[in-house]
Amino acid sequence: MIDLIPPSETVMQILEQTGAYRQGHFVYPSGKHASHYFQMPLAFRYYDNSRVLSVGLSRKFRMEKSISSRLPKVAIISPSPGGIPVAFAVREALGAEQIYWAEIEDGKRQFRQYLKSGDIYPCIIVDDLIRTGKAIEETCNLVNELGAEIIGCGAIVRFEDAPDEVDGVKIQSLAEFDCNFYNNFDEWKTAEGNDAPEETVRF
Numbered sequence: 001m002i003d004l005i006p007p008s009e010t011v012m013q014i015l016e017q018t019g020a021y022r023q024g025h026f027v028y029p030s031g032k033h034a035s036h037y038f039q040m041p042l043a044f045r046y047y048d049n050s051r052v053l054s055v056g057l058s059r060k061f062r063m064e065k066s067i068s069s070r071l072p073k074v075a076i077i078s079p080s081p082g083g084i085p086v087a088f089a090v091r092e093a094l095g096a097e098q099i100y101w102a103e104i105e106d107g108k109r110q111f112r113q114y115l116k117s118g119d120i121y122p123c124i125i126v127d128d129l130i131r132t133g134k135a136i137e138e139t140c141n142l143v144n145e146l147g148a149e150i151i152g153c154g155a156i157v158r159f160e161d162a163p164d165e166v167d168g169v170k171i172q173s174l175a176e177f178d179c180n181f182y183n184n185f186d187e188w189k190t191a192e193g194n195d196a197p198e199e200t201v202r203f
Helices: 008-017 040-045 047-062 081-094 134-145 185-192
Strands: 021-027 033-038 075-078 098-101 103-105 108-110 123-130 150-159 169-177 198-200
Touching (some): 008 021, 008 169, 040 081, 047 081, 047 150, 047 169, 075 081, 081 098, 123 134, 134 150
C-alpha cells in the first residue's frame, strides 16, 4: 500500500530511478561545483510518480485547516515554468480552481499581463525544488502586490540551507536535502574525495 505522504527515502528513490536526482561531479552555471544535480521534471514524466509526489505534497496542505477550509476556491502558483508540472499535479490533487505561474522577462520575475487585484484566490505557492528560496520569495512579493492572500508554500525537495518559511508561512516539503557547493574543482575534490568526471549543467 502506498503511503499518502511518502517518506523522504521513497521520494529520493523515485527521483533517483527517474534521473531527476543524479550523483557525480556537476558544474553549475554559477561556476559552483557539487556532487548532486536535480532535474525534477524528469520524475513528472511518469503519471504514477507524479501522482505519488503530488498527492503526498497535497496531503501536507490538506492537514492545515487554514487551507482545507478554503478549498476549492484556492489558486496554485508556480514561481517559474520549471515548477508547472508540480503545480498542475497539486492543483488536481486538491481540486483547486485556479492555477498561475510566473516567468522571467527582462531579468524580472512576473505574471502574464492583465492580472489585476482581486483576480487571484487565496493561494498556495509550489515549486519542484527550493535551493535558496529566492524564487518563492519573489513570487510572494508578486502575489502581495496583487493583494492576494498566501495560505501555503511547498516543494517536493527543499535544500536544508533554504528558508523554512516565507512571508510568515511554513514551507512544506516531502524531502530535505543537505547540499554542499564548492567554489572550484580543488575544493570539490578535497571535500568529496573522488574523481568523478566533470559535467556542466544548464540550470
